[in-house]
Amino acid sequence: xxxxxxxxxxxxxxxxAAAAQYRDxxxxxxxxxxxxxxxxxxxxxxxxxxxxxxxxxxxxxxSPIHGFLxxxxxxxxxxxxYEVADILAARDRLTSAGARVLGDGEPKIGAHGKPVxxxxxxxxxxxxxxxxxx
Ligand SMILES: CC[C@H](C(=O)O)C(=O)SCCNC(=O)CCNC(=O)[C@H](O)C(C)(C)COP(=O)(O)OP(=O)(O)OC[C@H]1O[C@@H](n2cnc3c(N)ncnc32)[C@H](O)[C@@H]1OP(=O)(O)O
Ligand SMILES: [Co+2]
Numbered sequence: 001x002x003x004x005x006x007x008x009x010x011x012x013x014x015x016x017a018a019a020a021q022y023r024d025x026x027x028x029x030x031x032x033x034x035x036x037x038x039x040x041x042x043x044x045x046x047x048x049x050x051x052x053x054x055x056x057x058x059x060x061x062x063s064p065i066h067g068f069l070x071x072x073x074x075x076x077x078x079x080x081x082y083e084v085a086d087i088l089a090a091r092d093r094l095t096s097a098g099a100r101v102l103g104d105g106e107p108k109i110g111a112h113g114k115p116v117x118x119x120x121x122x123x124x125x126x127x128x129x130x131x132x133x134x
Contacts, residue, residue, distance in 0.1 A: 001090055002082035006112075006132050007045070007052040011065050011078040015057040018075070019044045022053065036111055040064055043111050054081070054111070079118070079128035087115045087133035099123045107133070 012018040015033060023030040031045040040063035046053040056078055058066050068078060084090040087107050095101055100120035107115035114132050121128040 001093065002084060002131070003134070004083045005051045006081040006083045006134070007054045008080050009054040009056050009078040009130070010075060011056045011068050011072065012075040013057075013069060013073060015042060015044060015055060018055050019046075022046050022055070028053075034111060035059055038108060039110070045111070079130050081116070081130040081132050083134045084131050085133070087117055087131055090131055091117055094119060 010018070019030050019033070022028045029047045031047070033042050033044050035042050037059060040058065040060050042057045042059045044055040046055065056065055058069065065078065069075070091101055091105065091107070095105070100123055102118040102120060105117075107117050110116035110130075110132055112132065114134060116130055116132045119129040119131070
């Protein structure tokens with residue numbers, strides 16, 4: 001069911017500084033910041049040959065990553081995103097296996113304009129998983 005690793009997300013306290021570090025110190029190809037108000041984050045994507053890095057910073061008081069940054073003030077790996085062909089079939093298979101799908105269980109449109117869902121980290125060895133339909 002899960003396919004390619006679409007991205008690894010890192011929550012950062014200073015988006016500009018993190019983007020500059022990837023661009024200047026690590027010599028990576030770094031995109032422009034993208035506000036995603038529906039998700040409560042601003043994201044910057046870094047293109048790698050085999051996947052992407054998604055830098056995340058809270059957008060708005062209700063951002064779901066405020067708690068994470070309070071616990072990890074220097075930032076940290078926040079989630080991995082796996083690709084799926086059919087996100088509703090994936091959701092139904094996961095919920096029937098007892099996994100918790102976050103939010104209201106309905107996919108939202110993510111940063112790539114594709115439907116995404118999130119699975120509770122406690123159900124997957126402490127790792128927050130995002131699924132993106134491609
Ligand atoms: C534009 C979209 C973009 C894209 O790629 O398309 C995105 O990726 S948007 C990314 C931001 N959105 C989300 O992360 C949505 C899903 N996340 C959530 O709903 C919350 O972050 C949640 C429920 C995972 C955690 O929320 P919160 O920290 O406020 O709740 P708790 O403090 O109750 O946490 C419960 C428990 O989980 C641990 N936790 C929290 N975040 C993570 C994490 N990223 N990875 C692993 N574990 C995490 C937290 O420490 C608590 O554990 P405990 O042992 O009880 O302390
Ligand atoms: Co993501």
